[in-house]
Amino acid sequence: MSCGGAGGRALDVVELCGLEVRCVVGVYRHEHTRTQPLVLDVALHLDLAPAGASDDVARTVDYGRVAGEVRFLLEHARFRLIEAAADTVARWLLLPPTPDAPRPQVARAVVRIDKPEALRGLARPAVVITRDAADATVRATTTPFGVVERLHESAHLAVSRVRVAPGAEIGAHRHDGEESELTIGDQLVAQGRPLPWGTAVTWPARAVHGWRNAGAGEQTLLRVARPPSNDEPAELLGAPAAPATTDYAPAGTRS
Known part of the structure; x- marks a missing residue:
């Protein structure tokens, strides 16, 4: 599939095919306590x-970055519907690029998600969604440290892009639920620990934490909060503990 470009020329396509992610996904009770595979094709x-x-x-x-970001999103969001998962993936990939991860603007995203184990061999359900850049609307909130752009929000989940201004800090705070964040840039510091791009941190409910942008340019995070909650300022007592991290940069993709 292609969409019109400048002068009527069809646009080119970058594809990521057959990305398998094991995650918690589904509306039924038995799906909430186990992982199952989703298979994604992204154009x-x-x-x-x-x-x-x-x-x-x-x-x-950079398809290596795309693979890591999509895997992080699906593993931590615990979507009920694959429709919501596909829509959120598309919205994320259609956002205007930021300076810490330069790339061209994507004009259209087509996302297919297969859920092969959902019907236990009877059939292979899937959804395919198509979104244009104009569809990637966000609810932006200006904060003392930068901007928070909300991509998806439901009763049990919020997905946001967090843009941290040069030299700014997200001060010590906590949430009522679990929060997972993925670094998009290379200049973010969590609890005194510098983290490279593609690094994820999961903060348990009520855990006090903060971030600092140590760079000269804007730095961004992909944030998943379950359930949605506001930052509650908190005092960090004693020396901050270095957070446990998970690497979502595919092997060999960091220069």
């Missing part, structure tokens, strides 16, 4: 002529 429509001419990865979409 991103954009102009790849600058990448072809320059041989520069910043002129295309």
Whole structure:
């Protein structure tokens, strides 16, 4: 599939096919206590002529980053519906790029999610959604440290992009529920520990934590909160403990 580009030329496509992610997903009670596989195909429509001419990865979409971001999102969000999962993945990939992860703007995203074990061999259910960049609307909230852009919100889940201004801090705070965050840039510090891009931290409910942007440019996080809750300022007593982390950068993709 393709969508029209400048001068009527069809846009090019970056595809990520057969990405399998084991996660908790589903509306039924038995699905809430076990993981099952989802299989994703993602097609991103954009102009790849600058990448072809320059041989520069910043002129295309880094599929290693995409794979890690999508895997993080599905593993931590625990979506009820694969429709919501596909819509949120598409919205994330259609957001305007930020300076800490330069790439072109994606014009259209097509996301297919298969749920092969849902009907226990009777059939293989799947959804396919198509979204354009204009569909990737967010609810943006200005904060003392930058901007929080809400991509998805339901009674049990919120997914946001958190943009931290140069030199700014997300002060010590806590949430009523669990919060997981993935670094998109390379200059973020959590509890005194510098973290490279593609690093995830999960903060348990009521755990006090904070972030600092140590860079000269804006840095971003992909945040998953279950359930949605506001930041509650808190006092960090004693020396901050370095957080446990999970690496979502595919092997060999960090330069």
